[in-house]
Every structure is written in structure tokens, then in C-alpha cells.
Amino acid sequence: MIEPQRTPATSVLKVSAHSNPNSVAGALAGVLRERASAELQAIGAGATNQAVKAIAIARSYLVASSIDLVCVPEFTDVEIEGNVRTAIRLLVERRMLPPVPVPPAVR
Amino acid sequence: MIEPQRTPATSVLKVSAHSNPNSVAGALAGVLRERASAELQAIGAGATNQAVKAIAIARSYLVASSIDLVCVPEFTDVEIEGNVRTAIRLLVERRMLPPVPVPPAVR
Numbered sequence: 001m002i003e004p005q006r007t008p009a010t011s012v013l014k015v016s017a018h019s020n021p022n023s024v025a026g027a028l029a030g031v032l033r034e035r036a037s038a039e040l041q042a043i044g045a046g047a048t049n050q051a052v053k054a055i056a057i058a059r060s061y062l063v064a065s066s067i068d069l070v071c072v073p074e075f076t077d078v079e080i081e082g083n084v085r086t087a088i089r090l091l092v093e094r095r096m097l098p099p100v101p102v103p104p105a106v107r
Numbered sequence: 108m109i110e111p112q113r114t115p116a117t118s119v120l121k122v123s124a125h126s127n128p129n130s131v132a133g134a135l136a137g138v139l140r141e142r143a144s145a146e147l148q149a150i151g152a153g154a155t156n157q158a159v160k161a162i163a164i165a166r167s168y169l170v171a172s173s174i175d176l177v178c179v180p181e182f183t184d185v186e187i188e189g190n191v192r193t194a195i196r197l198l199v200e201r202r203m204l205p206p207v208p209v210p211p212a213v214r
Contacts, residue, residue: 017152045124048159049152052195056180070177070200073163088159093177 012039015054017046024050025057032058032094033065040071040090043078048088055092066097118145122161124153131157132164139165139201140172147178147197150185155195162199173204 011031015024024040031038040051052071059069072091077084118138122131131147138145147162149155166176179198184191 045152045156048156049195052155052159052180052197053182056182056195059179059181068179070179072166072175072177073159074166075160075163088156088163090159 011035012041015040015042015047015051017044017050019047019050019054021050021053021057024054025061028054028058028092029061032062032067032069032092037091037093040092041076041078041087042090043080043085043087051088051090055090058092063097066099068095068097069093070095118142120145120147122147122149122154122158124151124157126154126157126161128157128160128164131161132168135161135165135199136168139169139174139176139199144198144200147199148183148185148194149197150187150192150194158195158197162197165199170204173206175202175204176200177202 013024013027013031028038028040040054042048042051055069055071062069070093072093074089074091076087076089078087079085120131120134120138135145135147147158149158162176162178169176177200179200181196181198183194183196185194186192
């Protein structure tokens, strides 16, 4: 499940163990084409794994736009149905790559 | 299990699902006090989760040294006992924080 929560500062994508990493990557790449950062939130090993895979995939989606991604992991507490759980928050930030060279044939 | 493999360029820490994130974080922080980057390698959701937690913990260990960490995830193939497995490689890089202010009382 991906539940985007857009705020002016950043964009939070909640990732679960059943999330499709390609779908999360597509959403993440879409956000990061327009914004400087996004946030993935995951609870549990399966969810964190899908989130990390999504970032790796999103990097490949953004190469053509000369955008690379770095992520900054931290712990955060979230309340779910009255219970506090420890989640992993992955702040994902853009960093620019050198422009992709245009092949001579299409110049 | 943590198996450091030091090379001139970087340092690879192999993380498993049974690795203690605090121990990995300590090893990672130790490497990144001396080097610009390190690499965590994880196979499977449990291992990737421990690796991400270790990076989050290592960030807290390095605050006093004015060092923050970012990580860059990517897929990589590794051969284990003749079988090729897809691993997650987390390249961990330093970035400097503003210096921690010295409290007035100890100046």
C-alpha cells in the first residue's frame, strides 16, 4: 500500500511489506522530479526492505533526468490504532548527476 | 555476523539478519571516522533491515564528531557457494554537520 501524504515541505509515502517496489519507485521518482526531498515510512523488516529496493529502482528511473538519490535513515515513533510503533523513516534527497551525454548520432 | 573487508577505496561490512545493529553501527562509525565512505552488503529483508537500522544508529554515534551519513542503495549480484544471489549494497557516505556548539559553562 502506498499512501501519499503531501505537505508543502515534503511528501510521505508509507510502504508496507506488500508494497510493490516498482510502484513505490515510480511514485518516488515522480515526487522527486518536482521536489527536493521525499520521505518513505516503513514499519518492520519486510516494509523497510521494500522501501530500500524502491529507492534503488527510483535511482535508475531518474538517471535520464540527471538526478541521483541519497537517503538518510532515522527511527521515528508512529501511533497505529492507539499503539506506538517504531518505524524507519527514510528521507530521500536529490543530488544532481553530470548531464547524460547525447550520443553523436542524434546530435 | 560482520565481516569487514578493507580495501584502499572503501570498506565492506556484510550484514545478516542476525547481525546486531548496534555492533554494525559501531563498526560503521569507526570506519567513517577515518574514511569518506563505507559499504554495507545485505541479502534478504532481515539483513537489509538490520543494515538500515545500523546506519540510523551510526548517525547518532557520529553527531558529536559533526558527521552525518547518507546512503545510496543499489542492487548487486553476489556469488555464494556457486549460486548468484541479488544483494542490496548500501554505499554510506559522510557529510559534515555544523560544529556542535560548546556550552558556555565549559568555555
